[in-house]
Amino acid sequence: MSQRSCLSVILAAGEGTRMKSAQPKVLHQIAGLPMVAHVVKAAEAAGASGLALVIGHGADEMRKAAARFAPKAETFEQEKRLGTAHAVIAARAAISRGYDDVLVMFGDTPLIDADALTVARRRLAEGAAVVVIGFRPPNPAGYGRLIERDGKLTAIREEKDCSEEEKKIGFCNAGMMAVAGAHALKLLDAVGNENAKGEYYLTDIVEIASAQNLDVVATEASFESALGINNRAELAQAEAIWQQRRRHDAMLSGVTLIAPETVFFSHDTEIGADTIVEPNVWFGPGVRIASGAKIHAFSHIEGATIASNCDVGPFARLRPGADLRNKAKVGNFCEVKQAVIEDGAKVNHLTYIGDARVGAGANIGAGTITCNYDGYSKFFTDIGEGAFIGSNSSLVAPVTIGNGGYIASGSVITESVPDDALAFGRARQKTIPGKGKELRERFASAAAAKKKAAGADH
Ligand code: UD1
Numbered sequence: 001m002s003q004r005s006c007l008s009v010i011l012a013a014g015e016g017t018r019m020k021s022a023q024p025k026v027l028h029q030i031a032g033l034p035m036v037a038h039v040v041k042a043a044e045a046a047g048a049s050g051l052a053l054v055i056g057h058g059a060d061e062m063r064k065a066a067a068r069f070a071p072k073a074e075t076f077e078q079e080k081r082l083g084t085a086h087a088v089i090a091a092r093a094a095i096s097r098g099y100d101d102v103l104v105m106f107g108d109t110p111l112i113d114a115d116a117l118t119v120a121r122r123r124l125a126e127g128a129a130v131v132v133i134g135f136r137p138p139n140p141a142g143y144g145r146l147i148e149r150d151g152k153l154t155a156i157r158e159e160k161d162c163s164e165e166e167k168k169i170g171f172c173n174a175g176m177m178a179v180a181g182a183h184a185l186k187l188l189d190a191v192g193n194e195n196a197k198g199e200y201y202l203t204d205i206v207e208i209a210s211a212q213n214l215d216v217v218a219t220e221a222s223f224e225s226a227l228g229i230n231n232r233a234e235l236a237q238a239e240a241i242w243q244q245r246r247r248h249d250a251m252l253s254g255v256t257l258i259a260p261e262t263v264f265f266s267h268d269t270e271i272g273a274d275t276i277v278e279p280n281v282w283f284g285p286g287v288r289i290a291s292g293a294k295i296h297a298f299s300h301i302e303g304a305t306i307a308s309n310c311d312v313g314p315f316a317r318l319r320p321g322a323d324l325r326n327k328a329k330v331g332n333f334c335e336v337k338q339a340v341i342e343d344g345a346k347v348n349h350l351t352y353i354g355d356a357r358v359g360a361g362a363n364i365g366a367g368t369i370t371c372n373y374d375g376y377s378k379f380f381t382d383i384g385e386g387a388f389i390g391s392n393s394s395l396v397a398p399v400t401i402g403n404g405g406y407i408a409s410g411s412v413i414t415e416s417v418p419d420d421a422l423a424f425g426r427a428r429q430k431t432i433p434g435k436g437k438e439l440r441e442r443f444a445s446a447a448a449a450k451k452k453a454a455g456a457d458h
């Protein structure tokens with residue numbers, strides 16, 4: 001089949017009123033990626049080399065977004081929404097280029113898996129002219145019904161045009177179709193709009209093709225993979241299904257999730273075998289984890305690279321550019337941004353490391369802050385190999401702590417510290433014998449005098 005060329009036409013012109021959003025429906029995200037981008041990924045995974053995106057509502061925003069998530073896609077604007085067949089025809093220029101297979105997909109059906117598309121393409125390769133992807137929703141109301149005779153599909157009837165008898169059919173149109181490129185335009189151009197909604201229905205090509213004795217069949221996909229998104233409740237439902245699939249894949253690839261239902265992945269999370277993820281962990285986009293890491297509970301991680309055998313959290317926040325090398329440790333209530341934590345370095349408690357390098361084996365004490373920002377610009381802190389930063393120190397960037405540098409706790413470090421030097425950035429301690437007792441007595445007698453005076457007033 002791989003030698004058959006394939007164009008995917010993705011319909012995404014609709015407004016999506018029920019999302020109640022200023023943003024086009026198909027740009028709402030699942031796992032941090034617009035739903036229409038999930039559809040593009042599935043099309044590509046099923047072998048589509050051509051991508052035609054039919055846009056309409058929010059066309060400018062759609063074009064801008066498409067340039068990011070599908071730079072190879074051509075966009076076609078459907079000026080008036082006159083129905084799904086009319087929408088496919090908007091991509092006429094792409095279709096007429098002569099692909100073997102044309103996959104018609106919906107931008108609001110983000111969980112469609114490549115397998116369902118591959119099965120449909122296989123039926124085209126076997127000689128079918130039209131392959132409709134069907135499914136059996138728990139409640140078929142609102143879907144087009146698949147009308148079959150002798151194993152062939154003869155028609156798809158939209159709910160509004162169904163007889164009472166036809167409404168009882170549970171096998172429904174998921175919306176997606178594979179059409180032989182040789183017939184596609186001829187079939188589409190024959191579609192009229194004499195129906196309850198006065199629209200040009202893509203589904204009519206089934207009847208048209210079977211009347212021409214072309215081979216028309218239905219395949220069956222799971223309900224989940226055909227789920228269409230119309231409102232935010234369905235968006236959340238799709239997110240939940242996506243997350244469930246991803247957790248399952250992660251576990252089968254060797255990742256331990258102690259409470260899988262509480263771990264949230266991004267569309268691009270890479271996570272190696274023998275990583276253990278404790279409950280309540282969030283992965284934003286751009287996270288790569290090698291093998292054997294431990295991600296403790298309640299950590300929030302995005303744009304971070306985590307090498308082998310690192311230890312993160314609990315309650316760690318790794319922001320974009322956090323780059324943890326082998327066996328590095330970032331502990332509780334620490335935030336790391338745009339910083340390399342080199343091999344075996346430890347950032348254990350209540351610390352902010354931003355725009356910095358922490359050298360191999362360095363130890364960052366509790367409450368250390370890299371003061372990287374003056375309200376206008378960001379500055380770099382360089383901490384050498386094996387350095388020791390005492391607790392509650394502020395490192396005012398730009399500043400360098402040399403290899404083996406030793407910072408006394410509570411220091412405010414404003415000047416660079418050479419290798420192996422000890423730096424105190426605080427006032428020296430003064431101890432006065434007996435002064436504590438004297439102060440206590442003085443304060444006690446003052447308080448007693450005040451109380452007595454207040455009593456005399458009454
Ligand atoms: C469609 C199918 C129905 C199927 C259901 C599955 C048709 C006629 N009906 O109905 O059989 O059971 O999907 O969810 O195909 N679009 C455009 N331009 C248009 C019209 C639609 O781009 O002029 C896009 C929409 O943005 C959407 C997709 O096509 O992504 C489907 O349109 P929609 O109006 O949701 O069709 P349904 O009534 O759900």
Ligand code: MG
Pocket residue numbers: 228
């Ligand atoms: Mg729909």
